[in-house]
Amino acid sequence: MFEELRDLGEQARRVARTLRTLDTNVKNGTLLAIAETILEEEFDILSANSEDIEAGRAAGLDEHMLERLLLTESRLESIAGGVRSVAALPDPVGESFDARTLPNGLRISKRRVPIGVIGVIYESRPNVTVDIAALCLKSGNAAILRGGKEAVHSNRALASAVAAGCEKAGVPGNAVQLVQAQDRALVKDMLTAHEYIDMIIPRGGPGLHRFALENATIPVITGGIGICHVYVDESADPQKVVPIVYNAKVQRPTVCNALDVLLIHSAVAGDLLPQIADDLARAEVTLRCDPRALAILQGHPLVSAAGSEDFDTEFLSLVLAVRVVDSLEEALDHISQHSTQHSDAIITEDYSNAMRFVDAVDSAAVYVNASTRFTDGGEFGLGAEVAISTQRLHARGPMALRELTTYKWVILGDGQVRA
Amino acid sequence: MFEELRDLGEQARRVARTLRTLDTNVKNGTLLAIAETILEEEFDILSANSEDIEAGRAAGLDEHMLERLLLTESRLESIAGGVRSVAALPDPVGESFDARTLPNGLRISKRRVPIGVIGVIYESRPNVTVDIAALCLKSGNAAILRGGKEAVHSNRALASAVAAGCEKAGVPGNAVQLVQAQDRALVKDMLTAHEYIDMIIPRGGPGLHRFALENATIPVITGGIGICHVYVDESADPQKVVPIVYNAKVQRPTVCNALDVLLIHSAVAGDLLPQIADDLARAEVTLRCDPRALAILQGHPLVSAAGSEDFDTEFLSLVLAVRVVDSLEEALDHISQHSTQHSDAIITEDYSNAMRFVDAVDSAAVYVNASTRFTDGGEFGLGAEVAISTQRLHARGPMALRELTTYKWVILGDGQVRA
Numbered sequence: 001m002f003e004e005l006r007d008l009g010e011q012a013r014r015v016a017r018t019l020r021t022l023d024t025n026v027k028n029g030t031l032l033a034i035a036e037t038i039l040e041e042e043f044d045i046l047s048a049n050s051e052d053i054e055a056g057r058a059a060g061l062d063e064h065m066l067e068r069l070l071l072t073e074s075r076l077e078s079i080a081g082g083v084r085s086v087a088a089l090p091d092p093v094g095e096s097f098d099a100r101t102l103p104n105g106l107r108i109s110k111r112r113v114p115i116g117v118i119g120v121i122y123e124s125r126p127n128v129t130v131d132i133a134a135l136c137l138k139s140g141n142a143a144i145l146r147g148g149k150e151a152v153h154s155n156r157a158l159a160s161a162v163a164a165g166c167e168k169a170g171v172p173g174n175a176v177q178l179v180q181a182q183d184r185a186l187v188k189d190m191l192t193a194h195e196y197i198d199m200i201i202p203r204g205g206p207g208l209h210r211f212a213l214e215n216a217t218i219p220v221i222t223g224g225i226g227i228c229h230v231y232v233d234e235s236a237d238p239q240k241v242v243p244i245v246y247n248a249k250v251q252r253p254t255v256c257n258a259l260d261v262l263l264i265h266s267a268v269a270g271d272l273l274p275q276i277a278d279d280l281a282r283a284e285v286t287l288r289c290d291p292r293a294l295a296i297l298q299g300h301p302l303v304s305a306a307g308s309e310d311f312d313t314e315f316l317s318l319v320l321a322v323r324v325v326d327s328l329e330e331a332l333d334h335i336s337q338h339s340t341q342h343s344d345a346i347i348t349e350d351y352s353n354a355m356r357f358v359d360a361v362d363s364a365a366v367y368v369n370a371s372t373r374f375t376d377g378g379e380f381g382l383g384a385e386v387a388i389s390t391q392r393l394h395a396r397g398p399m400a401l402r403e404l405t406t407y408k409w410v411i412l413g414d415g416q417v418r419a
Numbered sequence: 420m421f422e423e424l425r426d427l428g429e430q431a432r433r434v435a436r437t438l439r440t441l442d443t444n445v446k447n448g449t450l451l452a453i454a455e456t457i458l459e460e461e462f463d464i465l466s467a468n469s470e471d472i473e474a475g476r477a478a479g480l481d482e483h484m485l486e487r488l489l490l491t492e493s494r495l496e497s498i499a500g501g502v503r504s505v506a507a508l509p510d511p512v513g514e515s516f517d518a519r520t521l522p523n524g525l526r527i528s529k530r531r532v533p534i535g536v537i538g539v540i541y542e543s544r545p546n547v548t549v550d551i552a553a554l555c556l557k558s559g560n561a562a563i564l565r566g567g568k569e570a571v572h573s574n575r576a577l578a579s580a581v582a583a584g585c586e587k588a589g590v591p592g593n594a595v596q597l598v599q600a601q602d603r604a605l606v607k608d609m610l611t612a613h614e615y616i617d618m619i620i621p622r623g624g625p626g627l628h629r630f631a632l633e634n635a636t637i638p639v640i641t642g643g644i645g646i647c648h649v650y651v652d653e654s655a656d657p658q659k660v661v662p663i664v665y666n667a668k669v670q671r672p673t674v675c676n677a678l679d680v681l682l683i684h685s686a687v688a689g690d691l692l693p694q695i696a697d698d699l700a701r702a703e704v705t706l707r708c709d710p711r712a713l714a715i716l717q718g719h720p721l722v723s724a725a726g727s728e729d730f731d732t733e734f735l736s737l738v739l740a741v742r743v744v745d746s747l748e749e750a751l752d753h754i755s756q757h758s759t760q761h762s763d764a765i766i767t768e769d770y771s772n773a774m775r776f777v778d779a780v781d782s783a784a785v786y787v788n789a790s791t792r793f794t795d796g797g798e799f800g801l802g803a804e805v806a807i808s809t810q811r812l813h814a815r816g817p818m819a820l821r822e823l824t825t826y827k828w829v830i831l832g833d834g835q836v837r838a
Binding site: 017020021100102106108111113115116192194198199213214215216217219237239240243244246247248251336354358359360362363364365366367368369370371373374375379380381391392393394396397398406407408409410411412413414415416417418 | 440527636755786
């Protein structure tokens with residue numbers, strides 16, 4: 001194991017013990033101090049960011065990547081605002097639940113506690129450094145962050161502001177630590193460092209998630225990949241169909257909860273598909289159609305025949321695969337075979353079909369008559385978002401502060417022994 | 420990957436889709452049919468078990484191992500009774516929680532669903548085959564079981580009774596599948612077979628848990644290892660101390676929630692340690708003492724000096740390590756350094772010390788004035804026990820049916836789109 005990781009790990013384990021029992025007031029004060037420090041150190045942070053931007057341009061990063069990397073005064077204000085809003089959220093630590101008194105008089109309950117040390121591996125966007133730091137601190141966890149090499153100077157400047165903010169508030173500056181070595185082998189070490197890390201969150205593209213899934217022997221929250229379906233049922237209300245499909249596909253096509261595949265019942269496809277296609281044409285959405293959908297939409301601009309891979313692709317762009325089905329069950333079979341279990345929706349006015357869909361579709365978020373775009377911590381009312389989990393244990397779907405905790409059993413007795 | 424594992428995996432994925440939506444009545448009927456079939460096939464099962472016992476004796480297994488391996492008429496009755504009692508437990512699947520209506524009118528809730536396919540790797544005791552099968556079926560999960568080679572004939576006979584019981588009740592016989600190949604390399608394959616297995620439960624000794632922890636890239640529920648502490652505070656009620664220590668150490672010393680280390684405050688050690696030692700002497704408990712405890716107990720039979728490794732040992736026998744401390748904080752430091760985060764207890768009449776202990780000790784089960792022996796699914800009122808988890812995610816402490824489930828978000832709308 002890398003020497004640096006061992007050092008960071010030992011420090012993280014030590015500081016985690018302090019963070020675990022911090023008062024909510026201290027944690028909130030720390031977050032406010034961090035927000036303040038980020039704004040105070042604006043000059044240093046933006047200078048560091050310029051170095052990354054220059055190096056990125058020299059290395060031939062495309063404009064899209066440079067745009068993600070870029071920090072500005074207003075972006076720093078928004079990052080600091082994000083930290084303040086985490087301070088305003090309720091503290092999940094200490095919540096008691098499933099409490100009861102057993103027949104022998106033992107008072108038993110579960111109490112929510114921090115997980116311990118969270119490892120985060122992320123790619124270019126430097127704001128993740130601060131977002132994750134704030135969420136980990138608020139939930140009483142230590143963090144070991146490993147950002148992308150494109151953002152190395154920005155991340156160091158931001159992490160240094162986080163550390164300075166912690167120290168101002170009397171919290172150890174190593175509560176959140178940034179890995180300095182840029183060696184890729186260190187990532188693999190992180191994924192197996194049980195002694196030091198309790199949970200790994202990868203934040204980035206499918207390649208990173210796949211790598212983490214295949215190499216982590218620490219619990220890992222994979223997600224972020226969504227091949228999302230909307231099924232338009234025979235009984236769907238046309239007034240709902242067109243806006244939901246448009247919203248799910250167009251409102252923000254580059255994210256994981258955007259629509260990828262439209263399934264539509266043959267009884268309504270002839271009537272509704274042209275309306276949907278006309279509406280999507282406003283945003284220049286390309287449709288990749290199965291033969292029956294193609295027959296209905298022939299002559300329509302932006303329509304072409306789907307290849308089979310189109311039903312297994314997260315497009316992240318203004319492309320939509322379309323397939324006509326003859327029944328709800330056929331749609332369910334399709335979803336079961338092709339979904340990445342992120343977000344899938346039915347549009348229907350038929351009560352039994354709605355219930356059948358909700359029962360049968362085994363995705364993190366299952367919708368009736370609503371856009372898949374709602375799968376988001378903020379939209380779900382969680383106040384924040386660490387990740388969207390598409391794995392099955394611990395947490396599914398949007399994860400926020402509560403999902404950065406675990407629980408312990410607390411048993412209060414007055415001398416009970418086991419018979 | 421082993422061909423057999425791939426076959427079992429594909430079948431498990433297919434059958435999991437059926438199991439996921441089975442009515443509770445069908446699941447309960449299946450369990451009753453399994454219990455019945457086990458008793459009907461008693462002759463075959465006991466014959467198969469005789470083969471294992473003979474082979475074990477020939478291979479030089481010790482009496483303790485043979486005893487664990489042995490099935491008898493009455494043991495089969497108790498196994499069948501266990502299956503019936505799982506049928507009587509409430510079904511966790513379908514439970515709704517965290518339900519609310521968002522400001523935009525979306526009705527959002529979490530719904531409990533099966534995890535999918537559970538892989539279980541276990542050692543000699545053949546009853547695990549049936550116990551786990553019953554718990555997985557009741558919670559709507561498919562199971563892939565890999566038992567120890569010592570019990571291969573018994574496990575096959577029991578798995579065949581489980582399959583026959585399923586089929587009698589109209590449930591696919593491959594809902595619970597037993598791995599046939601005895602190759603150890605297959606275990607490693609199981610631990611990384613993401614496509615087919617959602618969660619791995621190892622059931623066995625520390626070696627197996629360690630192996631699973633280090634090799635599994637699938638979420639794995641490690642546990643079963645407990646270095647458990649009782650701290651006797653300055654303010655402890657002597658009437659509670661002696662019975663709790665005796666119960667925690669003696670009532671069943673071979674299990675993970677039995678007491679290993681006694682920490683006692685120096686202000687009461689002189690008075691209480693001799694009483695504790697006298698009481699434990701009834702059960703011939705050996706005490707391994709630090710120098711201060713040794714000074715107090717010198718001349719006492721069954722008392723010797725502790726080596727440092729004695730404070731990091733799960734004894735699983737009638738041995739107890741003893742250390743005198745000068746404060747609650749010293750006890751907390753000791754526990755923090757040596758505990759395996761299983762079960763730890765304080766005996767105290769001081770309210771603030773009780774609260775401090777509960778806050779500071781980060782174990783799966785934290786006790787005030789009660790024996791650590793209560794850490795058990797049955798004792799905690801869960802009605803069953805799959806495992807006791809000492810890892811931190813998904814579930815900690817005793818795991819039962821609910822811990823074999825996850826959740827999905829269900830969102831019911833009437834046309835909502837994201838702004």
